[in-house]
Amino acid sequence: MATGTRPRNRKALIRVAAAELFRDRGYHNVSMADVAEAVGMTAPALYRHYHNKQDLLADTVHSVVDSIEEVLAGADGLDDLLRRMATLTVQQRGLAAIWLRESRNLDDEQRAAVAQRSFTLMETFRSHLRTERPDLPESDCVLLSVAIIGVFAMPTTARQPLSRSRPEHLLYRAAWASARCELGSSGPVALLPDLGPDDSHAVAGVRMPRRDLLLNAAIRLFDERGFQSVGLGDIADAAGIVRSGAYRYFDNKTELLVAATTTAADRMWHSATAALAMAEEPHEALERIVGGHVEFALENPHLLGIMAYDQGELPDLERRRFDRLVSDYDDVWPQALVQALPDTDTAEGVRKIHMARVMIFFSVRWGPQPRRVDLGERLAEIAMAILQA
Numbered sequence: 001m002a003t004g005t006r007p008r009n010r011k012a013l014i015r016v017a018a019a020e021l022f023r024d025r026g027y028h029n030v031s032m033a034d035v036a037e038a039v040g041m042t043a044p045a046l047y048r049h050y051h052n053k054q055d056l057l058a059d060t061v062h063s064v065v066d067s068i069e070e071v072l073a074g075a076d077g078l079d080d081l082l083r084r085m086a087t088l089t090v091q092q093r094g095l096a097a098i099w100l101r102e103s104r105n106l107d108d109e110q111r112a113a114v115a116q117r118s119f120t121l122m123e124t125f126r127s128h129l130r131t132e133r134p135d136l137p138e139s140d141c142v143l144l145s146v147a148i149i150g151v152f153a154m155p156t157t158a159r160q161p162l163s164r165s166r167p168e169h170l171l172y173r174a175a176w177a178s179a180r181c182e183l184g185s186s187g188p189v190a191l192l193p194d195l196g197p198d199d200s201h202a203v204a205g206v207r208m209p210r211r212d213l214l215l216n217a218a219i220r221l222f223d224e225r226g227f228q229s230v231g232l233g234d235i236a237d238a239a240g241i242v243r244s245g246a247y248r249y250f251d252n253k254t255e256l257l258v259a260a261t262t263t264a265a266d267r268m269w270h271s272a273t274a275a276l277a278m279a280e281e282p283h284e285a286l287e288r289i290v291g292g293h294v295e296f297a298l299e300n301p302h303l304l305g306i307m308a309y310d311q312g313e314l315p316d317l318e319r320r321r322f323d324r325l326v327s328d329y330d331d332v333w334p335q336a337l338v339q340a341l342p343d344t345d346t347a348e349g350v351r352k353i354h355m356a357r358v359m360i361f362f363s364v365r366w367g368p369q370p371r372r373v374d375l376g377e378r379l380a381e382i383a384m385a386i387l388q389a
Helices: 010-025 032-039 053-073 077-091 095-105 108-132 138-151 167-180 210-225 232-239 253-278 282-299 301-309 316-340 346-364 375-387
Strands: none
Touching: 010 032, 010 053, 010 095, 032 053, 053 077, 053 095, 053 108, 077 108, 077 167, 095 108, 095 210, 108 138, 138 167, 138 346, 138 375, 167 346, 167 375, 210 232, 210 253, 210 301, 232 253, 253 282, 253 301, 253 316, 282 301, 282 316, 282 346, 282 375, 301 346, 316 346, 346 375
């Protein structure tokens, strides 16, 4: 588009361009000038539509939710809803990156508005699922609704692409497998108390080492605010340590990110090797790998967020090391899947694995959902249903 043209839908064009840039580069790596150039306008002209970049981000995030709401509004039953969502996910890859990843860059009021709309989306899924499965306990209906949304929450950092032929069909099957999953729970479900952020500086009355305090605080803050929005001073404050004292353990925040991602990759790899060591036959091995991943996700939701959203901030050498560790972990899954289910097409199996893990990622990080005591067992059942879809 030539600079100076004034299409009637210019604001919509700005949102589309901003969405693509935020998705591909991340909020902090995009300037208003970048967006203006992508649209074919001057930066001053862009400021006539948006006061600042955060206002543009808020409008962009809401436009993503708008597109999902439009799909849900036209759905005729759960089957049609899942087909429509699968098509939307394939047509607009990276919706989740904007809706989930970039929402952390909004201010508190803007985040609250997005969270409320996200809850409304879940309620729409729940309503359709309730019609399809009227005897399903309410707690299970909510959990399965969140899991279904999780299947469609495909991040742009996905290591495995979707199927080249009818990719929406595989998404649809995985979503239906989640919706139809028979959960092992029955009757009232116990909920864990909401303890808020885990900022405890002591365990059993013993103060944690300062290095661990700094690392735990960094992991939470990087996930909640994004790496580029957090300084070493912020981390020291959250850890209850004098700011100057933080430099005795880490020279900069990048060292903390390296320590966090290395910790995450090591923990995941150890969970897989332990699962294989304890299993006596292939199907048990697969179940144990899935269960170990769910356990890791429940215990380390902020580490999951950093691995998905902030790995690009690692220095090149550390990024390559991290990629090797995660690749080793990833390679275990399809081997276990094919051994347990010999008829599985390996390429399709890899994509099912990715969808199962994205579902787990989304479900453990779903804010409005109360934490069930049996959440780990139930998520493992849903993940196994996806793998066998």
